[in-house]
Amino acid sequence: MRVAIVGAGMAGLSAAVDLLDASAAVILVDAAPRAGGKVVTERVDGFTIEHGPDSFVSYRPAAAELAHRFGLGEQIISVTEPRVVHLRSADQMVPLPEGMGLVLPTRLGPFVRTRLFTWPQKLRAGLDLVLPRHLGDDDIAIGRFLRHRLGPAVIERLADPLIGGIYGTSIEELSLDSVLPMLRSYERDSRSLILASLRSGRAARAGGGGSPFRTLRGGLGDLVDAVTAHLRAQPGYQERLGVAAEEASTGGAASHLRLASGEVVDCDAIIFATPAPVTARLVAGELPDAAAALRTIPHTSTAVVTLGYPPDAFSSPPIGHGFLDAGSGSASSGCTITSGKWASRAPEGSVLIRSFLPERSLALQRRSDAEVFAVVERDVSEAFGTRSEPCVRRIARWADRMPKYVVGHQDRLAAIDAAISVRPQWQLAGASYRGVGLPDVVTSGKAAAAAVVADALR
Numbered sequence: 089m090r091v092a093i094v095g096a097g098m099a100g101l102s103a104a105v106d107l108l109d110a111s112a113a114v115i116l117v118d119a120a121p122r123a124g125g126k127v128v129t130e131r132v133d134g135f136t137i138e139h140g141p142d143s144f145v146s147y148r149p150a151a152a153e154l155a156h157r158f159g160l161g162e163q164i165i166s167v168t169e170p171r172v173v174h175l176r177s178a179d180q181m182v183p184l185p186e187g188m189g190l191v192l193p194t195r196l197g198p199f200v201r202t203r204l205f206t207w208p209q210k211l212r213a214g215l216d217l218v219l220p221r222h223l224g225d226d227d228i229a230i231g232r233f234l235r236h237r238l239g240p241a242v243i244e245r246l247a248d249p250l251i252g253g254i255y256g257t258s259i260e261e262l263s264l265d266s267v268l269p270m271l272r273s274y275e276r277d278s279r280s281l282i283l284a285s286l287r288s289g290r291a292a293r294a295g296g297g298g299s300p301f302r303t304l305r306g307g308l309g310d311l312v313d314a315v316t317a318h319l320r321a322q323p324g325y326q327e328r329l330g331v332a333a334e335e336a337s338t339g340g341a342a343s344h345l346r347l348a349s350g351e352v353v354d355c356d357a358i359i360f361a362t363p364a365p366v367t368a369r370l371v372a373g374e375l376p377d378a379a380a381a382l383r384t385i386p387h388t389s390t391a392v393v394t395l396g397y398p399p400d401a402f403s404s405p406p407i408g409h410g411f412l413d414a415g416s417g418s419a420s421s422g423c424t425i426t427s428g429k430w431a432s433r434a435p436e437g438s439v440l441i442r443s444f445l446p447e448r449s450l451a452l453q454r455r456s457d458a459e460v461f462a463v464v465e466r467d468v469s470e471a472f473g474t475r476s477e478p479c480v481r482r483i484a485r486w487a488d489r490m491p492k493y494v495v496g497h498q499d500r501l502a503a504i505d506a507a508i509s510v511r512p513q514w515q516l517a518g519a520s521y522r523g524v525g526l527p528d529v530v531t532s533g534k535a536a537a538a539a540v541v542a543d544a545l546r
């Protein structure tokens with residue numbers, strides 16, 4: 089069996105690994121000149137810069153398993169302690185209460201004592217303990233649900249910065265059932281979200297606790313390098329990098345993938361590991377209904393600005409892992425102090441900072457590099473007090489590349505699945521559908537590979 093995989097991000101790479109394991113021949117096609125997709129690690133002047141993801145969670149094992157398989161198990165590292173993250177509002181920088189889960193406290197004491205909320209705001213959040221269940225069967229925006237249970241302050245000062253920061257957009261439009269389905273089960277099983285979260289916090293601490301975030305000592309690009317080295321050593325493997333796929337079609341039992349170079353790849357199956365809008369274009373000629381369904385998944389833009397500062401650039405070196413913006417009016421949704429969060433990311437004494445420009449700062453994302461750097465450098469200076477300029481500046485623009493799981497996402501997936509299922513030899517993978525995290529996209533690649541193998545055996 090010969091399978092074409094479009095998109096060499098982590099989804100496409102993981103599909104390729106499994107298909108070669110299953111003795112299929114694979115041709116991997118990517119428009120970019122290198123594999124890895126959003127995983128881009130650059131090393132410059134002793135700094136290790138991640139232009140895309142910088143970590144993966146340990147409670148979904150697929151990414152770590154891939155690292156172990158390709159000899160990188162020893163390179164997996166956890167975040168540096170202490171894990172202090174601040175929330176920046178218009179007038180203050182307040183540490184995130186200890187024991188915060190994604191939006192809910194897993195320990196009551198620090199939440200009760202935090203300066204982040206006033207007493208009336210804390211009491212309003214405490215109403216969650218007595219409010220009856222709120223959810224019906226339908227999906228709902230996370231913001232709306234949490235506002236009902238915990239009140240507006242928790243949304244604005246905590247939930248939106250935390251979740252919106254990850255998804256690059258506001259929780260007022262993100263789907264509860266696709267982004268945080270756990271909250272639905274919390275309410276169903278325990279009624280109170282806070283009680284359910286405290287209970288799961290106790291269970292997690294009993295199991296050892298600790299941060300779930302992991303990365304590779306040398307950067308996530310090492311995983312891409314290890315996987316591509318493995319693929320290239322397999323006799324059944326071919327790749328076309330720097331060549332976009334333009335159209336997929338079928339003729340009899342065969343599938344055909346036309347590339348921008350003019351080459352037509354003939355194969356038995358195709359895995360589309362491209363963002364949904366790209367996949368829509370590729371299948372539009374053959375499956376217009378699937379293309380229309382794929383176009384219903386919105387994608388937004390984000391930019392990551394990385395600044396490397398020499399030793400002594402700060403009046404006092406920034407401590408902790410960084411801050412999330414909670415309505416300070418800044419263009420950035422927050423900053424990671426990369427050199428404080430992970431070991432060996434910057435030369436001794438130097439500081440590496442990543443700042444994120446979310447959807448609401450789209451106009452700034454589109455300005456020139458120099459204009460963006462000026463804004464972000466001023467922001468970093470106001471937050472941490474710089475005495476000198478950065479020695480390294482980088483920007484990564486991910487235009488229309490961040491999938492948004494907005495309310496109704498599950499219905500959209502059902503419509504896509506129904507429309508594409510008429511071609512069981514065509515499978516979808518990647519971040520547009522069932523999880524944006526690296527473990528999720530690795531799993532999606534594996535599932536797509538398994539599905540084309542199962543179809544071939546039918």
Ligand SMILES: Cc1cc2nc3c(=O)[nH]c(=O)nc-3n(C[C@H](O)[C@H](O)[C@H](O)COP(=O)(O)OP(=O)(O)OC[C@H]3O[C@@H](n4cnc5c(N)ncnc54)[C@H](O)[C@@H]3O)c2cc1C
Nearest residue numbers: 095097098099118119125126141142143333518519525526
């Ligand atoms: C700034 C940022 C930070 C993130 N941080 C984290 C994090 O810390 N932890 C985490 O788990 N996740 C994080 N994510 C999410 C995660 O990085 C992505 O969801 C994941 O890498 C997507 O993998 P993918 O294979 O689905 O898609 P992609 O990596 O987007 O790969 C798709 C590939 O398709 C190719 N392509 C597009 N069009 C064509 C075409 N016509 N023909 C051929 N090829 C084409 C592209 O060149 C690309 O290589 C982050 C994402 C971003 C942008």
